[in-house]
Amino acid sequence: MSKIIDQIKDVEHALPKWRRRPKCRPDDILDGALKEFCLCGYARARIEDIANHAGLSKGSVYLYFDSKEEMLKALIRRSVTPIALSLTEVAGHMGEDKEQTCAEILRKMLKLTATRFLDQKTGSIPLLIIGEAGNFPELPEFYRDEVIEVSMKAIETVIASGVKNGEFRPINIKLAIRSLMSIVIMQVIWNGVFKRKGEATITTDELINSHLDLFLNGALA
Amino acid sequence: MSKIIDQIKDVEHALPKWRRRPKCRPDDILDGALKEFCLCGYARARIEDIANHAGLSKGSVYLYFDSKEEMLKALIRRSVTPIALSLTEVAGHMGEDKEQTCAEILRKMLKLTATRFLDQKTGSIPLLIIGEAGNFPELPEFYRDEVIEVSMKAIETVIASGVKNGEFRPINIKLAIRSLMSIVIMQVIWNGVFKRKGEATITTDELINSHLDLFLNGALA
DNA sequence: TATTAATAAATGACTGGTTATTTATTAAAT
DNA sequence: ATTTAATAAATAACCAGTCATTTATTAATA
Numbered sequence: 001m002s003k004i005i006d007q008i009k010d011v012e013h014a015l016p017k018w019r020r021r022p023k024c025r026p027d028d029i030l031d032g033a034l035k036e037f038c039l040c041g042y043a044r045a046r047i048e049d050i051a052n053h054a055g056l057s058k059g060s061v062y063l064y065f066d067s068k069e070e071m072l073k074a075l076i077r078r079s080v081t082p083i084a085l086s087l088t089e090v091a092g093h094m095g096e097d098k099e100q101t102c103a104e105i106l107r108k109m110l111k112l113t114a115t116r117f118l119d120q121k122t123g124s125i126p127l128l129i130i131g132e133a134g135n136f137p138e139l140p141e142f143y144r145d146e147v148i149e150v151s152m153k154a155i156e157t158v159i160a161s162g163v164k165n166g167e168f169r170p171i172n173i174k175l176a177i178r179s180l181m182s183i184v185i186m187q188v189i190w191n192g193v194f195k196r197k198g199e200a201t202i203t204t205d206e207l208i209n210s211h212l213d214l215f216l217n218g219a220l221a
Numbered sequence: 222m223s224k225i226i227d228q229i230k231d232v233e234h235a236l237p238k239w240r241r242r243p244k245c246r247p248d249d250i251l252d253g254a255l256k257e258f259c260l261c262g263y264a265r266a267r268i269e270d271i272a273n274h275a276g277l278s279k280g281s282v283y284l285y286f287d288s289k290e291e292m293l294k295a296l297i298r299r300s301v302t303p304i305a306l307s308l309t310e311v312a313g314h315m316g317e318d319k320e321q322t323c324a325e326i327l328r329k330m331l332k333l334t335a336t337r338f339l340d341q342k343t344g345s346i347p348l349l350i351i352g353e354a355g356n357f358p359e360l361p362e363f364y365r366d367e368v369i370e371v372s373m374k375a376i377e378t379v380i381a382s383g384v385k386n387g388e389f390r391p392i393n394i395k396l397a398i399r400s401l402m403s404i405v406i407m408q409v410i411w412n413g414v415f416k417r418k419g420e421a422t423i424t425t426d427e428l429i430n431s432h433l434d435l436f437l438n439g440a441l442a
Numbered sequence: 443t444a445t446t447a448a449t450a451a452a453t454g455a456c457t458g459g460t461t462a463t464t465t466a467t468t469a470a471a472t
Numbered sequence: 473a474t475t476t477a478a479t480a481a482a483t484a485a486c487c488a489g490t491c492a493t494t495t496a497t498t499a500a501t502a
Contacts, residue, residue, distance in 0.1 A: 039355055041355050041356055043262060043265055044264055046461065047462065048462095056479095057479050058479090059465090059481095060477075060478050062464080063477070103441070127351060130348060130351050130413075130414050135261055140414050140415050141417075144415045159440075167441070168441060169442045171440055172431055175423070176431070179431065182403035182408075183403045185403065185406060186402070186403035186406050187399075193350065194361050196362075206396070207399070210396040210397070210400065214435075215400075216439050217441060218436065218437050218438040219397065219437055220389060221387055221389055221390045268489085269487085277451095278453050278454065279454075279487095280452070280489090280491085281451075281453070283489070284452080288488080289489090
């Protein structure tokens with residue numbers, strides 16, 4: 001008996017009860033939060049489980065975030081910044097290569113957006129927002145300002161210039177943007193909600209190329 | 222003082238504490254549930270509030286539904302039935318009018334679907350499913366079988382016959398369906414999540430006509 | 443028709459479990 | 473020795489689901 005106790009004491013002595021991890025915390029916690037939020041939804045996700053993902057106890061989470069709600073907001077904010085950045089970057093590069101058709105720029109933008117959202121991590125953010133829109137109306141509000149409006153503006157510029165230079169016929173630009181972008185949303189929802197596991201995934205390239213082909217050339221013979 | 226008490230007693234005597242409403246209950250309760258689920262999400266919605274919407278007390282709800290989860294499932298089931306019915310009906314009528322182009326049949330189907338989902342009540346069902354997919358994987362499963370697969374099959378038939386008779390060029394039908402239907406999902410999410418109140422709503426006709434115009438004729442000049 | 447018994451509908455106080463957040467305390471690091 | 477990071481345990485609120493009780497309605501009986 002005393003042998004066993006000694007062993008336990010040894011182990012206790014060997015492994016410190018916890019270690020200090022000063023740099024990383026908030027980001028690790030958000031990773032855990034994303035996992036749990038996606039798995040059970042915001043309301044059912046337990047702080048303790050989130051904490052465990054990051055190798056912490058429940059209480060420690062509160063050293064980094066004031067509340068569960070703040071965690072959700074921080075999570076959204078973190079995912080938004082790189083998207084907004086990369087889109088404005090593409091918009092900035094537009095017009096550099098005079099040879100490039102507007103159609104090709106659109107393809108580039110669509111693929112960029114699709115790639116971002118159809119990778120599992122970013123793609124679950126819109127789903128989260130959709131699910132929590134009722135409880136936290138600031139989330140869609142914020143997302144719309146920071147992501148949707150920005151991307152729509154960027155695409156609008158491209159389509160408008162295509163219409164002006166005669167590459168596109170005179171279409172309703174606002175509506176065309178919707179028709180163009182809708183495929184990304186559809187696919188995010190398909191992959192995240194309806195796709196059965198094991199079922200073959202349509203590749204982003206296939207999807208976007210087909211959609212753009214239809215968008216540009218139409219289905220009529 | 223006694224006057225007031227008398228008045229209260231009168232009122233108490235005049236109005237029975239509750240009334241019997243034998244026929245309607247389950248459906249009224251589901252209406253309340255839909256309202257509350259949309260407002261706060263499934264997890265936060267309180268049975269008591271749902272009951273109050275239907276003019277009942279919490280306990281009475283359990284005379285009609287075994288649990289909160291059963292309510293959610295019943296709600297989804299109720300919304301699914303009429304959709305499946307109307308779609309199979311349209312599919313059944315197909316080919317009656319030989320003069321009708323496939324494009325026009327597609328327009329009719331898209332408008333039917335869009336109208337159903339863009340009326341507030343039905344439109345919130347997919348949003349609910351998206352939000353609760355993590356907790357209740359049976360919901361998307363069920364919805365996919367009963368609504369999505371059925372509608373896709375119906376549309377597939379039309380497009381395929383259009384390709385066969387030369388009205389459409391040889392396109393990838395599975396992908397074309399996605400491109401075609403995506404606009405409805407996009408709009409459901411836009412209206413239910415991102416649209417600011419007071420903001421002008423795009424009419425279903427505008428949306429579908431524009432989308433079909435692009436789908437059929439393309440954007441190129 | 444009036445009275446009374448039986449049944450159906452509805453209630454609301456209560457229980458038990460769950461979990462976000464707070465606090466007192468302990469251990470690591472410097 | 474002091475500061476910082478972390479913990480574990482306590483607190484407090486919340487809410488689904490139960491159940492003993494009450495009230496309305498209906499039917500049977502006199």
